[in-house]
Amino acid sequence: MKDERDLSELIEIIPDAALVVNKDGKIVLVNQLAAAMFGYTHDELHGSMLDKLLPEGIHEQHRQHVLRFFKAGQNRPMGQGFRFLGVRNHGDTFHVDIMLSHVTVKHEPYAIAFIRDATQFKQTEDKIRRELESERKQALTDYLTGVGNRRAFYQELEQDIAELREGHHSFSVALIDLDDFKLVNDTFGHDEGDRALQMIAQGIREACRGSDFVARIGGDEFATIHPGVTLADTETILQRVRSGVIALTKQEGWQVSLTIGICHCESYSEACTVESILRTADQAMYNGKRRGKNQIKIEPLRS
Numbered sequence: 001m002k003d004e005r006d007l008s009e010l011i012e013i014i015p016d017a018a019l020v021v022n023k024d025g026k027i028v029l030v031n032q033l034a035a036a037m038f039g040y041t042h043d044e045l046h047g048s049m050l051d052k053l054l055p056e057g058i059h060e061q062h063r064q065h066v067l068r069f070f071k072a073g074q075n076r077p078m079g080q081g082f083r084f085l086g087v088r089n090h091g092d093t094f095h096v097d098i099m100l101s102h103v104t105v106k107h108e109p110y111a112i113a114f115i116r117d118a119t120q121f122k123q124t125e126d127k128i129r130r131e132l133e134s135e136r137k138q139a140l141t142d143y144l145t146g147v148g149n150r151r152a153f154y155q156e157l158e159q160d161i162a163e164l165r166e167g168h169h170s171f172s173v174a175l176i177d178l179d180d181f182k183l184v185n186d187t188f189g190h191d192e193g194d195r196a197l198q199m200i201a202q203g204i205r206e207a208c209r210g211s212d213f214v215a216r217i218g219g220d221e222f223a224t225i226h227p228g229v230t231l232a233d234t235e236t237i238l239q240r241v242r243s244g245v246i247a248l249t250k251q252e253g254w255q256v257s258l259t260i261g262i263c264h265c266e267s268y269s270e271a272c273t274v275e276s277i278l279r280t281a282d283q284a285m286y287n288g289k290r291r292g293k294n295q296i297k298i299e300p301l302r303s
C-alpha cells in the first residue's frame with residue numbers, strides 16, 4: 001500500500017464494514033458501513049480507540065489479541081473461529097465475525113479488520129445446537145415415563161464401568177421387575193397400565209438418590225445404577241424403592257409389588273462387563289421371582 005489515501009479510498013468501496021487500527025489499537029481509518037453498524041458517525045469513530053466498539057469486560061483480552069496479531073504476522077480469514085461481541089453506540093451488544101489482514105503503510109504496520117454482523121448466524125447456530133441437544137435427550141429418554149431408556153442405561157453403565165476401571169467409585173446395578181403387572185392391564189385397561197408405569201417410574205426416582213440413574217429397559221422392567229455405594233447402601237435404597245412403590249400403588253388400588261435383583265461392583269475385575277453385570281442382576285431377579293416374588297436378591301459378580 002502506497003499511502004493512507006489509497007487505503008481510505010479502498011475501504012470505502014469494499015462491501016463490508018471495515019476499519020484500520022494501528023498497533024496501539026487506535027482507529028486510523030473507518031468506512032461508513034462500519035460507522036453505521038456500530039451506530040456512530042464516521043468522525044465519532046475516526047481517531048478513537050478500538051475499545052470503544054467492545055464491551056468493557058473484554059477490553060484486556062482484546063488488547064492481548066491485538067498484540068498477538070501484530071506479533072504473529074498472520075492473517076485471519078472470515079469464518080475461521082474469530083468472533084467477538086461488539087457494542088453499539090447505545091450500549092447494546094451483538095456478535096460480530098472479524099477478518100483481519102496485515103497492511104503496511106509507509107513502513108508502519110496496521111491491521112485492517114472486515115466486520116460482519118453475526119447476529120443472525122449466531123441465532124441460527126444456537127437454534128441448531130438446542131435442537132440437537134433436545135434430539136439427543138429424546139433419543140435417551142423413555143417416551144412413556146420420562147426416565148432413561150434402554151440405550152441410555154447401557155451408555156450409563158458403560159461409563160460407570162470405565163470409571164471403576166480408572167479406580168473411581170464402586171457401584172451397584174439393580175433390575176426391578178413389576179410382579180404380575182399383566183393383572184393391572186387386564187383389570188384396569190392398558191391406559192391405566194400406562195399411568196401406573198408413569199407413577200411407578202416417578203416413585204422409583206423419588207426413592208433413589210439424586211446421583212442414581214433410573215431407566216425403563218423393558219415393558220414392565222426398570223433398571224437403576226447407584227454410583228459410590230456399598231452393598232448395604234444399595235439394599236437400603238432398594239428397600240426404600242420397594243416399599244415406596246408398594247405404598248403408592250396400594251393407594252391407587254393397583255397393588256403392584258416388585259422383585260429386584262442386585263449386582264454390586266466393588267472394584268474392577270475382568271468380570272465387570274455390561275453383559276456379565278446384567279446377567280448377574282438378572283439371575284438374582286429370576287431367583288426372587290422363583291422364590292415367590294416381592295423381594296430383593298443379590299448375586300455375586302462372577303467372570
Ligand SMILES: Nc1nc2c(ncn2[C@@H]2O[C@H](COP(=O)(O)OP(=O)(O)OP(=O)(O)O)[C@@H](O)[C@H]2O)c(=O)[nH]1
Pocket residue numbers: 144177178179180181182183185189190191192193194197218219220289293
Ligand atoms: N400398559 C402397559 N403395559 C405394558 C407396557 N409394556 C409392557 N406391558 C405389559 O406388562 C405385562 C408384562 O407381563 P409379564 O411379562 O407376563 O409379567 P408380569 O405380569 O408382570 O408377571 P411377572 O413378571 O412374572 O411377575 C404385559 O401385560 C404387558 O402387556 C406398556 O408400555 N404399557
